Amino acid sequence: MRLEMRTCFGAALFLGIVCAIYWFWSNEDTGTACLLFSFCAYALMGSYFFLQWRRRKGVPRPEDRDDADMNDGEGEIGFFPAASIWPFGIGLGGIFLAIGLIYGMWFLVIGGVFVVGSVIGFVVEAEAREEGPADPGMPITTTGDNPPVTSFQVPSSHSQGA
Incomplete structure (x- = not known):
């Protein structure tokens, strides 16, 4: 920094x-x-x-360090949803907002609903990711008599109240 x-x-x-x-x-x-x-x-x-x-x-x-090498910067950078529809909704809302400046107030209302709803959806999607392997649906554990558990079946930390 x-x-x-x-x-x-x-x-x-x-x-x-x-x-x-x-x-x-x-x-x-x-x-x-x-x-x-x-x-x-x-x-x-x-x-x-x-x-x-x-x-x-x-x-x-x-x-920031002069003596650092490539291995010092490895690790998880962050979670970025790969395939999401929400940026399209934000862009569509922006188009309606721009049209609303020209044609009337009701386009501004539609654009505002699109932008606010899409931003909320995008934030919720990023926060509600499942804890598990990088590829959803791949087996996490196969122990004993229990069937394999996939990452779709593992509750996230948000649903447990943590």
């Missing part, structure tokens, strides 16, 4: 200086506002990276 943090804070510093010079030189409001919002955006990203670095208590990631 250190490299990202320094890059964002450097860009924020540059944009802040340019914003001040631009405002004093041109006294124009629109360009000054754009530069000011750009400064704020980079400062916000830099602050986020700083807080992530502080949360890790200054322990560098493998990407």
Whole structure:
């Protein structure tokens, strides 16, 4: 996070200086506002990276260390649903929202319903994944007299109240 943090804070510093010079030189409001919002955006990203670095208590990631090799960065990165219909719903809702700006309020309502429903579905799909092998339906255990259990039959941690 250190490299990202320094890059964002450097860009924020540059944009802040340019914003001040631009405002004093041109006294124009629109360009000054754009530069000011750009400064704020980079400062916000830099602050986020700083807080992530502080949360890790200054322990560098493998990407930040000069002596790291490829094996230091291995492991699970995260869960990303491979085949999902929800991004299509978000895009369709965005189209309806854009059409609603032109043709009327009722398109905005339809687009809002599509976007909100699809975002909720996408979040629920990512959170409700089954714990088990990477290939759903493959046997997890085959012990003794019990038939093989598949990952479809294993309850997730969310359904157990944990």
